[in-house]
Amino acid sequence: MHPSMLSRRSTIASYRSFIGSPLRGVQSVHPMTLRWINDVRRRAESLSTLGEAELRSAADALRHRMRSAGSGPHITSQLDHVIESFALTGEALRRATGMNYYDVQWMGGFVLAAGVVAEIQTGEGKTVTTALPSVLHAWGGRGVHIATTNEYLSRRDYETLLPVYQTLGLSVGHLESGASPEEKRMAYACDLTYGPGYEFGFDFLRDQLAIRADAHRPLGDRYLRQLQGIADGHQVCQRELSMAIVDEADSVLIDEATIPLVLGGGPRETPVSPSTYHRARDMAKSLREPEDFLLDASNRRVALTPGGRQRVSAQLPTSETSLLLTRPWTQMVENALAAEHLFSRDTEYVVSDGKLMIVDPHTGRIHPERTWSRGMHQAVEAKEQLDITAENETQGRVTRQRFMQCYDRVAGLTGTAAGSEGELREFYDLPVVRIPTHRPSAGRHLPTRAFASREEKFRAVIEDTVGRARAGQPVLIGTRTIAESRRLSERFSAQGITHAVLNGVQTEQEAKIVARAGIAATVTVATNMAGRGTDIRLDDAARRAGGLHVASTELQPSARVDRQLAGRSARQGDPGSYQRFVSAEDPLIQAHDADLAARILAAADPSGECRQRIADRLDALQQTIDSKLVEQRRQMVAHDDWLVSVQSALARRA
Ligand SMILES: Nc1ncnc2c1ncn2[C@@H]1O[C@H](COP(=O)(O)OP(=O)(O)OP(=O)(O)O)[C@@H](O)[C@H]1O
Numbered sequence: 001m002h003p004s005m006l007s008r009r010s011t012i013a014s015y016r017s018f019i020g021s022p023l024r025g026v027q028s029v030h031p032m033t034l035r036w037i038n039d040v041r042r043r044a045e046s047l048s049t050l051g052e053a054e055l056r057s058a059a060d061a062l063r064h065r066m067r068s069a070g071s072g073p074h075i076t077s078q079l080d081h082v083i084e085s086f087a088l089t090g091e092a093l094r095r096a097t098g099m100n101y102y103d104v105q106w107m108g109g110f111v112l113a114a115g116v117v118a119e120i121q122t123g124e125g126k127t128v129t130t131a132l133p134s135v136l137h138a139w140g141g142r143g144v145h146i147a148t149t150n151e152y153l154s155r156r157d158y159e160t161l162l163p164v165y166q167t168l169g170l171s172v173g174h175l176e177s178g179a180s181p182e183e184k185r186m187a188y189a190c191d192l193t194y195g196p197g198y199e200f201g202f203d204f205l206r207d208q209l210a211i212r213a214d215a216h217r218p219l220g221d222r223y224l225r226q227l228q229g230i231a232d233g234h235q236v237c238q239r240e241l242s243m244a245i246v247d248e249a250d251s252v253l254i255d256e257a258t259i260p261l262v263l264g265g266g267p268r269e270t271p272v273s274p275s276t277y278h279r280a281r282d283m284a285k286s287l288r289e290p291e292d293f294l295l296d297a298s299n300r301r302v303a304l305t306p307g308g309r310q311r312v313s314a315q316l317p318t319s320e321t322s323l324l325l326t327r328p329w330t331q332m333v334e335n336a337l338a339a340e341h342l343f344s345r346d347t348e349y350v351v352s353d354g355k356l357m358i359v360d361p362h363t364g365r366i367h368p369e370r371t372w373s374r375g376m377h378q379a380v381e382a383k384e385q386l387d388i389t390a391e392n393e394t395q396g397r398v399t400r401q402r403f404m405q406c407y408d409r410v411a412g413l414t415g416t417a418a419g420s421e422g423e424l425r426e427f428y429d430l431p432v433v434r435i436p437t438h439r440p441s442a443g444r445h446l447p448t449r450a451f452a453s454r455e456e457k458f459r460a461v462i463e464d465t466v467g468r469a470r471a472g473q474p475v476l477i478g479t480r481t482i483a484e485s486r487r488l489s490e491r492f493s494a495q496g497i498t499h500a501v502l503n504g505v506q507t508e509q510e511a512k513i514v515a516r517a518g519i520a521a522t523v524t525v526a527t528n529m530a531g532r533g534t535d536i537r538l539d540d541a542a543r544r545a546g547g548l549h550v551a552s553t554e555l556q557p558s559a560r561v562d563r564q565l566a567g568r569s570a571r572q573g574d575p576g577s578y579q580r581f582v583s584a585e586d587p588l589i590q591a592h593d594a595d596l597a598a599r600i601l602a603a604a605d606p607s608g609e610c611r612q613r614i615a616d617r618l619d620a621l622q623q624t625i626d627s628k629l630v631e632q633r634r635q636m637v638a639h640d641d642w643l644v645s646v647q648s649a650l651a652r653r654a
Contacts, residue, residue, distance in 0.1 A: 123571025249412025364528030443570025449608030472545030
């Protein structure tokens, strides 16, 4: 076991002994925490009478005490420090934003301080809650990393909390995409560093490579290069991996952790010529299913049959001498088949300015800097008749599960931990504790509506939206893909319905679209970009009209995605509603459960009324897809463990 895992275990063990409840499944907060909250509130009240300089010296005094105490905050042995830190943060929040922490947010802070995952319902105010454990651990001076699922959210959270941290004299930085190593180093030198989860992981990889390269350099080489005025390569950015607080923890630690972080280096030494990818594509187009290849859409796999393999091998392009050194011809053809049958434009990728860009399936965000590996990117470029880019060598690779284990402590927050508690414990040793809501939810989940065809489903979504918008309700329509958002937008435009589109392709700024989405009668069509973390604030007219209505237009691969999308409405006790629309033609249903598609078709009612049995089957299908992904991650981690053990055995021998 990694040593950091042991240190985290001891923190959790002390929390367990204090709370006195078995750490299995999702836990409730122990009533004892309420006593601590009273202490915090009392102390915060006394701090409210202090002037700015006095508050700052109270913060400095705590910093000094905690640094001298050494080992960092420990929830049982240093409870007085925790209470003082929370009270200071609460007072700084009040002064900077006018908000007072709710009791449930203090509660969340205590749970997070112990290094567990706090399940805090959507819209309950996780952003400001993160400041409590962040400040607490920042006093130690070893750096706190606050990660979330994308750059938009990390920058928003950084900007929201910057004045709070500044009031307490803590420095804070943000990892901007495309920042120079020097800018990154400055951000990491701060007491607190905000950024998307993947950015912390990539910086870790870059640092590890630099450390390894340094170790192989002859003594005095760096000094000599400096004297000669030769720029050094990448220099280490991160200080140490002390504490990570992960917002949207299920997205960062589970969904994104399905694939490892891979750092590409320069182009391969023996490049494949662009024409070979085109030949592979022509070959793929001449093949037939099931004679030559088998397609498994539900597992996103394609494989040549023995007959197909023979046919393909017989037509190996002889001119391509380097091909055998880099990638088997049959694999190139399989890539081309996958590009043709499993990768769709405006779903898995977009094409803009002649460039192929990957769409993150979980966040709906477009990532121009990412590429698919092992020639897949080039196969899709060939399919789209784009200039073929060079394949990159893999420089470094780490699973997110392994990377997170390098932190001394990890805590997480999400509205959707339930259902993932087993995985959070298995891979990250993180128990889940559920925090109650500040106010009872006023949200309504309307029954699922199921249609025979996509066309009928679209008509129903549009009719429903128009009716609600006429009554003054703002409506957010969540689509699974960019393609679907485009199709819906075209229909709305054709009917003269004013609407905004948030899918990463639009030119309008995301923040502006989000700011308007809660205004009465506003219609917004969005991909999963708006499905998580997005805070849509209502105006009074919208609240009177029933609050935000959210419609999901397709079966999503996970119930957590649905719950997050639904969570854009009915936040902070506001009214709101949510409804799911599906059709027998939905790609996920078609790919995973043909029988369910047939049942939806047979039972389809023009109004979309959906029998409970079908709604249950839809839920079960999501669970099946989820379980497959859990198994995929388990296998990936097992493979990674094996790779690491082989590498360490080789290193020992060398
Ligand atoms: N103590 C508070 N007092 C008043 N408003 C608050 C308080 N805490 C949070 N809010 C407001 O509640 C709204 C929701 O907060 P936030 O976006 O942080 O929720 P969340 O839990 O992160 O939601 P999601 O799960 O969707 O990410 C924001 O507009 C925020 O300003």
